[in-house]
Amino acid sequence: MAEGSRADHxxxxxxxxxxxxxxxxxxxxxxQILQVIRLGLVADGGxxxxxxxLADRLGVSRVTLREVLKVLADQGIVESRRGRYGGTFxxxxxxxxxxxxxxxxxxxxxxxxxxxxxxxREVLEVxxxxxxxxQGLDEARAARLRAALDxxxxxxxxxxxxxxxLLHLTLAELCGSPxxxxxxxxxxxxxxxxxxxxxxxxxxxxHSQHQHTALVEAILEGDPDAAAEVMREHCxxxxxxxxxxxx
Amino acid sequence: MAEGSRADHxxxxxxxxxxxxxxxxxxxxxxQILQVIRLGLVADGGxxxxxxxLADRLGVSRVTLREVLKVLADQGIVESRRGRYGGTFxxxxxxxxxxxxxxxxxxxxxxxxxxxxxxxREVLEVxxxxxxxxQGLDEARAARLRAALDxxxxxxxxxxxxxxxLLHLTLAELCGSPxxxxxxxxxxxxxxxxxxxxxxxxxxxxHSQHQHTALVEAILEGDPDAAAEVMREHCxxxxxxxxxxxx
DNA sequence: AATCAATGGTTCACGGCCATACCTTATGGC
DNA sequence: GCCATAAGGTATGGCCGTGAACCATTGATT
Numbered sequence: 001m002a003e004g005s006r007a008d009h010x011x012x013x014x015x016x017x018x019x020x021x022x023x024x025x026x027x028x029x030x031x032q033i034l035q036v037i038r039l040g041l042v043a044d045g046g047x048x049x050x051x052x053x054l055a056d057r058l059g060v061s062r063v064t065l066r067e068v069l070k071v072l073a074d075q076g077i078v079e080s081r082r083g084r085y086g087g088t089f090x091x092x093x094x095x096x097x098x099x100x101x102x103x104x105x106x107x108x109x110x111x112x113x114x115x116x117x118x119x120x121r122e123v124l125e126v127x128x129x130x131x132x133x134x135q136g137l138d139e140a141r142a143a144r145l146r147a148a149l150d151x152x153x154x155x156x157x158x159x160x161x162x163x164x165x166l167l168h169l170t171l172a173e174l175c176g177s178p179x180x181x182x183x184x185x186x187x188x189x190x191x192x193x194x195x196x197x198x199x200x201x202x203x204x205x206x207h208s209q210h211q212h213t214a215l216v217e218a219i220l221e222g223d224p225d226a227a228a229e230v231m232r233e234h235c236x237x238x239x240x241x242x243x244x245x246x247x
Numbered sequence: 248m249a250e251g252s253r254a255d256h257x258x259x260x261x262x263x264x265x266x267x268x269x270x271x272x273x274x275x276x277x278x279q280i281l282q283v284i285r286l287g288l289v290a291d292g293g294x295x296x297x298x299x300x301l302a303d304r305l306g307v308s309r310v311t312l313r314e315v316l317k318v319l320a321d322q323g324i325v326e327s328r329r330g331r332y333g334g335t336f337x338x339x340x341x342x343x344x345x346x347x348x349x350x351x352x353x354x355x356x357x358x359x360x361x362x363x364x365x366x367x368r369e370v371l372e373v374x375x376x377x378x379x380x381x382q383g384l385d386e387a388r389a390a391r392l393r394a395a396l397d398x399x400x401x402x403x404x405x406x407x408x409x410x411x412x413l414l415h416l417t418l419a420e421l422c423g424s425p426x427x428x429x430x431x432x433x434x435x436x437x438x439x440x441x442x443x444x445x446x447x448x449x450x451x452x453x454h455s456q457h458q459h460t461a462l463v464e465a466i467l468e469g470d471p472d473a474a475a476e477v478m479r480e481h482c483x484x485x486x487x488x489x490x491x492x493x494x
Numbered sequence: 495a496a497t498c499a500a501t502g503g504t505t506c507a508c509g510g511c512c513a514t515a516c517c518t519t520a521t522g523g524c
Numbered sequence: 525g526c527c528a529t530a531a532g533g534t535a536t537g538g539c540c541g542t543g544a545a546c547c548a549t550t551g552a553t554t
Contacts, residue, residue: 012288012413013296015420015428019306020275025511032263041259049260050531059266061512066533083520084530119424123374131366166259173262177366181262183430272541297501308542313503330550331500 025060030068032058035189037077037090040162048088108193114246117190122235124184125168126228131175133219133227141174142220149216152209160205165192167212198245207237272307277315279305282436284324284337287409295335355440356493364437365489369482371431372415373475378422380466380474388421389467396463399456407452412439414459445492454484
């Protein structure tokens with residue numbers, strides 16, 4: 001008997017031997033464009049890249065991409081305009097994608113390994129914060145970080161989630177590991193999905209804001225340990241909230 | 248001018264808008280099976296899962312998978328045996344996949360963003376170590392970790408890389424985030440690729456071993472900060488080596 | 495010796511996705 | 525006012541991968 005049996009001490013292979021594609025091209029492209037919109041990477045009324053470029057970047061044909069855009073347009077999430085300086089625009093207030101019912105939410109949660117998501121998120125965030133602080137940011141990058149922080153301060157409640165996401169995403173981009181940024185974007189989309197399932201508590205927002213400020217300070221001062229520690233607490237806060245509400 | 252232009256301050260979209268598939272099914276399946284073999288997840292002479300299961304797990308058809316296996320068999324990397332208790336077996340000493348020439352190595356390095364890889368690796372490893380230490384391991388898990396550590400001690404030089412990889416991969420699996428384990432496996436495959444490009448220094452191995460021991464101790468004692476710190480130094484060592492040789 | 499079950503080996507029709515080319519619409523510059 | 529340009533809209537032929545079924549081989553079990 002060789003060692004091929006599947007369930008002997010937990011299968012070392014499963015981390016590697018996973019589906020090469022999560023679905024067909026259509027589904028994956030749809031998922032990624034939805035993530036871009038839901039993460040707020042394109043402002044309301046903003047324009048997505050042109051179809052040809054978008055198809056190219058996503059690695060799908062334009063035909064397939066257009067089927068995706070058709071669905072999004074039918075849902076009222078985007079709008080296409082023809083002619084030069086036309087394009088595909090994100091409509092104002094896209095609203096939640098699902099129907100918003102409790103059943104819908106439960107279904108969404110059920111598809112996610114919440115512990116996995118929260119842990120992975122914390123690792124990436126703490127790592128990004130540490131890296132940024134350790135390497136120091138040049139003036140341009142520091143300015144980007146400050147700008148993102150300021151935007152979270154001025155944000156109206158409805159926009160807070162988006163600005164918060166953008167701040168964290170900025171940090172992930174600045175840390176010098178594109179792979180980390182990509183993974184963070186993906187996991188953050190999942191986190192936002194979960195956050196949409198629980199109420200928004202104003203007290204938590206205030207707390208978050210203090211942490212954001214302390215975080216950016218620690219990073220700009222080049223103190224990796226402090227930055228990591230603040231970020232860890234920040235993540236732990238969200239995690240506790242989610243664990244509590246989703247338990 | 249709207250905001251669609253690609254290179255204005257670094258393109259927020261690029262982390263998300265990436266190719267939905269890195270190549271065709273054939274290429275991706277090949278890559279993943281090669282990773283499994285190169286990471287040493289299947290021992291020399293060991294058996295890969297059956298074709299039907301493998302195809303299922305990788306999300307490709309059996310026909311496509313078999314084309315992959317055909318290539319690997321032609322290269323002498325695996326061998327198929329028919330009949331019950333047959334299967335696809337990894338041949339002894341598969342050796343490096345490329346031709347081993349300096350040009351080949353350069354080409355391999357050129358395709359990788361070394362800084363990205365090293366940073367991302369450190370984040371994941373430090374995170375995994377911290378998580379393991381923080382949550383504590385039950386006896387079964389602790390035993391797995393100790394066993395993996397012991398194997399790195401007894402390993403002959405030729406097997407050291409494989410055992411080292413397995414130890415770190417075990418840690419990633421035990422941390423409680425499957426996503427992290429998956430990402431670590433991928434990044435570690437890249438790291439191993441890079442390590443194959445530089446000489447193996449015995450002194451470094453001894454140093455590594457001390458760090459491994461200290462790491463496992465810290466984890467089993469439930470000291471996250473110590474575990475993270477040891478791991479950070481451990482990664483920094485490898486990183487410095489690679490940066491030096493690949494500069 | 496016969497049987498069974500699990501595995502690799504082979505074939506084929508269908509469907510999805512792709513590459514490409516071309517058409518249509520709108521805007522700014524000449 | 526015309527036209528070049530850049531964008532969305534449309535049509536087609538081909539290939540790759542799939543799913544399913546079937547065959548062939550082997551070794552353990554009975």
